[in-house]
Amino acid sequence: MHSVASAPNKIILFGEHAVVYKKPAIAVAINKRAKVSIKNTKKDSTIIKCNDIGLHANINPKTYNIEFLEGKKGILNYILEVLKSHHDNSPIKIDISLEVPLGIGLGSSAAITVALIAALHNYHEKVIDKSSLSKKAHEIELKVQGAASPLDTAVSTYGGMIYLKDSNIEYIKPNIEGSFIVAYTPKPADTKKMVSLVKKKLEKYPNIVGNIIDTIGNVTKTAYELIKEGKFEKIGELMNINHGLLDSIGVSSSELSQMVYSARNAGALGSKITGAGGSGSIIAYCINNEDKVLNTLKSQWDAFKTKFSKDGVIIH
Numbered sequence: 301m302h303s304v305a306s307a308p309n310k311i312i313l314f315g316e317h318a319v320v321y322k323k324p325a326i327a328v329a330i331n332k333r334a335k336v337s338i339k340n341t342k343k344d345s346t347i348i349k350c351n352d353i354g355l356h357a358n359i360n361p362k363t364y365n366i367e368f369l370e371g372k373k374g375i376l377n378y379i380l381e382v383l384k385s386h387h388d389n390s391p392i393k394i395d396i397s398l399e400v401p402l403g404i405g406l407g408s409s410a411a412i413t414v415a416l417i418a419a420l421h422n423y424h425e426k427v428i429d430k431s432s433l434s435k436k437a438h439e440i441e442l443k444v445q446g447a448a449s450p451l452d453t454a455v456s457t458y459g460g461m462i463y464l465k466d467s468n469i470e471y472i473k474p475n476i477e478g479s480f481i482v483a484y485t486p487k488p489a490d491t492k493k494m495v496s497l498v499k500k501k502l503e504k505y506p507n508i509v510g511n512i513i514d515t516i517g518n519v520t521k522t523a524y525e526l527i528k529e530g531k532f533e534k535i536g537e538l539m540n541i542n543h544g545l546l547d548s549i550g551v552s553s554s555e556l557s558q559m560v561y562s563a564r565n566a567g568a569l570g571s572k573i574t575g576a577g578g579s580g581s582i583i584a585y586c587i588n589n590e591d592k593v594l595n596t597l598k599s600q601w602d603a604f605k606t607k608f609s610k611d612g613v614i615i616h
């Protein structure tokens with residue numbers, strides 16, 4: 301038996317950090333995916349490989365003990381939790397491929413978790429609907445991370461655009477034109493640290509930072525209306541406002557802001573950090589000038605071009 305499934309990575313377009321305080325957020329799926337392939341094996345161990353990150357692990361299929369490990373353990377925690385809840389104790393071979401680096405804030409752990417749960421159901425000839433899949437994947441993220449919003453796993457399951465408001469998830473599939481250029485620092489973002497930094501600022505200046513968080517919420521709502529009306533060229537300006545607000549609460553850095561301004565100077569319609577900030581990734585939205593923006597960013601940082609995608613999880 302050979303079962304293959306893939307799920308998309310995501311970018312947060314608007315509302316990071318403010319979402320922690322129940323403000324709305326917008327995340328979109330991109331055309332970069334995590335792919336999981338499962339085969340039966342005659343070996344005694346379950347073998348897990350992801351060549352893109354140099355991971356090779358052999359697991360005891362009954363006890364889930366790690367018998368051999370090459371590479372970093374991080375993503376293995378998600379895989380083991382999925383196996384415990386969605387597989388029997390037969391040894392299998394799991395191959396994972398990634399189209400974006402792990403840990404740059406584009407939701408690879410959620411994409412792998414969603415694709416693995418889907419591939420395992422298919423392997424066992426079981427059907428899982430998207431609503432259950434999204435919930436199960438979120439449960440895995442909660443178990444491994446302790447805290448997680450349902451945003452990443454929902455985007456990886458459904459694809460398209462997710463508007464998260466008051467814990468309600470709304471799915472829409474607009475035809476977002478143009479490209480998103482992603483640039484990232486060598487050091488990944490530390491979500492826990494940045495979330496706690498914002499919390500401290502809010503405690504210190506409740507009226508000021510509280511108002512900034514409210515304003516980020518209003519920016520997100522306005523962007524949502526513009527996207528629904530198909531006025532994509534207008535979201536760039538809102539991305540710039542969102543970045544300024546994030547900068548004002550201390551989650552940008554001189555390097556991230558340099559990336560953001562380089563992208564704008566090269567012709568991006570808008571640019572901002574995406575995700576937790578401090579370090580990590582920025583996104584630049586381009587309808588024209590995409591190659592100029594990409595090359596400008598690439599001359600100093602790691603960067604790539606990506607597009608909005610309506611595709612969610614797929615069984616191949």
Ligand code: MEV
Nearest residue numbers: 316317319449491575576
């Ligand atoms: C991190 O990708 C996004 C944050 O808003 C944290 C969260 O929503 O859990 C900073």
